[in-house]
Amino acid sequence: MSAMRSITEVAPDFFRLCVADANCYLVRTAGGLTLVDAGLPATRGVLRSLLTHLGAREADIDAVVLTHGHFDHVGVARHIRAEGARVLVHSRDAQLARHPYSYRPATPRVPYLLSHPRGLPTITRMALAGALGVRGVEAIGRVHHGHPVDVPGSPVALWTPGHTGGHCAYFFEEAGVLLTGDALVTLDPYTGEEGPQIVASAATADTDEAIRSLDVLAETSAELILPGHGRSFRGRAATAVDLARQRGPH
Numbered sequence: 586m587s588a589m590r591s592i593t594e595v596a597p598d599f600f601r602l603c604v605a606d607a608n609c610y611l612v613r614t615a616g617g618l619t620l621v622d623a624g625l626p627a628t629r630g631v632l633r634s635l636l637t638h639l640g641a642r643e644a645d646i647d648a649v650v651l652t653h654g655h656f657d658h659v660g661v662a663r664h665i666r667a668e669g670a671r672v673l674v675h676s677r678d679a680q681l682a683r684h685p686y687s688y689r690p691a692t693p694r695v696p697y698l699l700s701h702p703r704g705l706p707t708i709t710r711m712a713l714a715g716a717l718g719v720r721g722v723e724a725i726g727r728v729h730h731g732h733p734v735d736v737p738g739s740p741v742a743l744w745t746p747g748h749t750g751g752h753c754a755y756f757f758e759e760a761g762v763l764l765t766g767d768a769l770v771t772l773d774p775y776t777g778e779e780g781p782q783i784v785a786s787a788a789t790a791d792t793d794e795a796i797r798s799l800d801v802l803a804e805t806s807a808e809l810i811l812p813g814h815g816r817s818f819r820g821r822a823a824t825a826v827d828l829a830r831q832r833g834p835h
Contacts, residue, residue: 626715652766654681677751747795771815
């Protein structure tokens with residue numbers, strides 16, 4: 586599989602599917618399969634390859650849990666829902682999940698990209714993976730801060746607004762694994778910069794709020810951070826948050 590599309594078992598039964606630098610995660614539990622985020626349209630082929638390897642099919646996915654409703658996280662959710670899975674999101678992002686391009690970032694996107702040319706290759710890869718043609722999904726707005734989500738694995742939802750109004754991270758406490766979505770990433774698609782950080786203002790609604798929301802992540806006991814973009818971060822969540830705070834809004 587090409588570097589643009591990859592599958593990695595980042596922890597026992599946690600599988601990262603990376604397509605054009607956009608990550609989603611299939612979590613296998615004794616109770617079934619949960620997909621956290623749904624990548625880009627081209628993610629579907631990679632997902633099918635993983636499921637075949639696991640002896641499963643799309644119809645065996647019990648639920649899709651969205652960290653937020655942006656196009657690069659909603660990609661194949663509509664297809665998985667059609668196979669019978671429930672799709673869940675925080676109520677404040679349900680409308681965005683239906684219309685994944687209907688958001689206004691803090692900074693206009695095109696001028697930002699022109700001033701940060703290192704992000705252009707990633708944005709181009711995303712476009713080639715279907716980023717311009719994502720169809721929204723009807724998601725159930727039953728994700729509540731501090732409560733386990735009723736899906737296999739029962740991750741605790743952590744409301745982390747800023748990137749979007751209803752953004753949530755998900756903490757699989759028993760495994761010590763925190764899926765941060767775009768509340769904390771290790772690659773910013775809009776700048777090409779690596780390392781723990783929030784996403785650029787060209788894709789974030791409120792960067793100051795996004796920085797404040799890092800406190801919620803730091804309070805967890807997670808030892809493995811799985812972001813929406815970039816490589817896994819192994820170490821204390823508080824350490825990753827400290828590094829992101831040092832970088833600050835951008």
